[in-house]
Amino acid sequence: MKSRSIRQNLLLLVLGAVFVAWVVISLFIYYSVQHEIEEVYDAQLAQNAKLLASLVRRELDDDHQLQIDADDFLPIVHKYETRISFTIYHGDGTLMARSPSSPILPVNQYLSGFKKIQIDGKVWYTYNLRDPKTNLLIQTAQRHDVREEMVAYINHSILIVMLLALPFIAILLWVSISRGLRPLIRLADTISERSVHQLEQITFEGVPTEARPIVGALNSLFCRLHQAFEKERRFTADAAHELRTPLAGIKTQAQVAMRSTESKQRQQAITQVITGVERSAKLVNQLLILTRVDADRHITKTELNLKQLCAAIISEKITSALAKHIDISLQGESDANICGNEELLQILIANLISNAIRYTPDEGRIVVSVTTKLKHVMVAVKDSGPGIPESLKTQVFDRFKRGEHPDIPGSGLGLSIVLRIAELHRAKIELGQGLDNTGLGIKVTFPELL
Numbered sequence: 219m220k221s222r223s224i225r226q227n228l229l230l231l232v233l234g235a236v237f238v239a240w241v242v243i244s245l246f247i248y249y250s251v252q253h254e255i256e257e258v259y260d261a262q263l264a265q266n267a268k269l270l271a272s273l274v275r276r277e278l279d280d281d282h283q284l285q286i287d288a289d290d291f292l293p294i295v296h297k298y299e300t301r302i303s304f305t306i307y308h309g310d311g312t313l314m315a316r317s318p319s320s321p322i323l324p325v326n327q328y329l330s331g332f333k334k335i336q337i338d339g340k341v342w343y344t345y346n347l348r349d350p351k352t353n354l355l356i357q358t359a360q361r362h363d364v365r366e367e368m369v370a371y372i373n374h375s376i377l378i379v380m381l382l383a384l385p386f387i388a389i390l391l392w393v394s395i396s397r398g399l400r401p402l403i404r405l406a407d408t409i410s411e412r413s414v415h416q417l418e419q420i421t422f423e424g425v426p427t428e429a430r431p432i433v434g435a436l437n438s439l440f441c442r443l444h445q446a447f448e449k450e451r452r453f454t455a456d457a458a459h460e461l462r463t464p465l466a467g468i469k470t471q472a473q474v475a476m477r478s479t480e481s482k483q484r485q486q487a488i489t490q491v492i493t494g495v496e497r498s499a500k501l502v503n504q505l506l507i508l509t510r511v512d513a514d515r516h517i518t519k520t521e522l523n524l525k526q527l528c529a530a531i532i533s534e535k536i537t538s539a540l541a542k543h544i545d546i547s548l549q550g551e552s553d554a555n556i557c558g559n560e561e562l563l564q565i566l567i568a569n570l571i572s573n574a575i576r577y578t579p580d581e582g583r584i585v586v587s588v589t590t591k592l593k594h595v596m597v598a599v600k601d602s603g604p605g606i607p608e609s610l611k612t613q614v615f616d617r618f619k620r621g622e623h624p625d626i627p628g629s630g631l632g633l634s635i636v637l638r639i640a641e642l643h644r645a646k647i648e649l650g651q652g653l654d655n656t657g658l659g660i661k662v663t664f665p666e667l668l
Contacts, residue, residue: 263345309353550588577603
C-alpha cells in the first residue's frame with residue numbers, strides 16, 4: 219500500500235474540513251438569506267397596504283369617490299410589476315379597485331394578516347389589512363418566484379465567490395503546511411546524515427513540540443544501541459581472551475605430542491589436548507547460549523511442573539555427582555507449577571546444578587528444593603562447597619567472572635546465563651547460605667503460581 223506524505227495527509231484533511239465547513243456555511247447562508255428576504259418582502263407588503271389605506275382614507279375624507287380603472291395605470295416597465303399586485307374591497311366584500319396584474323384572490327371579510335395562497339399553479343404571499351375608519355379591506359400580494367429569484371441570485375453570487383476562493387485556500391494551505399513541516403525536514407536531514415557510529419543524543423534546540431516525543435524516543439534508542447555495542451564489544455574481547463588460553467594450551471600440548479619420542483609422554487599430551495578441546499567446546503556452547511538468551515525478548519511459555527523439571531536435570535547430572543561421591547537430593551512440593559519456557563528453564567536449572575557439582579568437594583552434599591509461598595514458586599540449590607565471600611556476591615553474575623578457585627574448571631558464564639533467563643521469566647534471584655553453614659545457596663523465585 220502506497221503511503222502519502224504528512225504534507226499530503228494534512229492538506230487533504232484540512233481541505234476536507236474546509237469543504238465541510240463551506241457546505242455548512244453555505245446552507246446557513248442560504249436559509250438565512252431566504253428568511254431575511256421573506257422578512258423584508260413581508261414588511262414591504264405590510265407597508266404598501268398601510269400606504270394604500272392612508273391614500274384611500276384621504277380621498278374619502280375629501281368627499282372624493284374612489285374610482286380606479288385599468289386605463290389609469292401606466293405601461294409596465296419592469297417584469298416584476300406583473301408579480302406584485304393590490305386589491306381593495308368594500309366592507310361587504312365587494313371589489314372596489316385592483317391593479318391590472320392582480321389575480322382574483324379569495325377574500326374573506328374577516329381575513330387579516332399574512333397568508334400564503336396558491337392560484338392557477340402560482341403561489342402568492344398576501345397581506346390583508348382591515349382599515350377601521352373606512353371599513354375597507356386592502357390586500358397586497360406578491361408572487362413566490364420573486365422571492366425565490368432574489369434568494370437564488372444572492373446565494374449564487376456567494377457560491378461563485380466561495381468556489382473561486384477554494385484554489386487560493388488550497389495554495390495557501392500547501393505553502394503554510396510546507397513551511398510548518400520544515401523543522402521536521404531539517405530533523406530528518408540531521409538523522410539521515412549520521413553515520414552508524416554517531417550515537418550521540420539529538421539536541422532539542424529548534425525541534426517543534428510535536429516532534430519532541432520522537433526525538434526523545436530516538437535518543438533513548440541511541441542510548442540503548444550504544445550500551446548494546448559497548449556490551450558486545452566487551453563480550454567479544456572477553457570471549458577472545460577466554461578462548462585464547464585453552465587454544466594456546468591445545469597448541470602447546472599438540473606440539474609436545476608431535477615432538478615427543480616417548481609413548482607415555484605423547485599420551486599425556488594428547489589427553490591434555492582432548493581436555494583443552496572439551497573446555498573450549500563447553501566455553502563456545504556457553505557463549506552461544508548466552509548470545510541466544512541475550513537476543514530473546516519474547517519467549518513462548520507453557521505450563522510446567524518445576525519439580526519434575528528439576529528431577530529430569532538431576533538424572534542427567536547424576537553421573538557427574540557420583541564421580542565425586544556427592545549426595546544430591548530433591549525435596550519439595552510436587553504440584554509446583556509455573557508458566558515458562560521449558561528449554562530455557564532446563565538451561566537455568568542445569569547451570570545451577572552443574573555449578574554446585576563443580577564447586578562441591580568429594581563426598582559433599584547438594585540439596586535441590588522446590589517450594590511454594592504466597593502464590594510464588596521457588597527453586598533453591600544449596601551445596602556444601604566453599605561458598606562465595608560477601609565481597610564477591612555482587613560480581614558473581616558478571617560475565618567471565620570466576621570465583622577464588624581458579625583450579626576448578628569453568629567459563630564464568632553460567633550464572634550470567636541464569637540471570638538472563640530469570641529476567642526473561644520475571645523471576646528474582648537471591649544468594650544465601652549453603653549447607654552445613656558453608657557453601658552457597660541460590661534461590662530463584664518465580665512471580666506467579668498457576
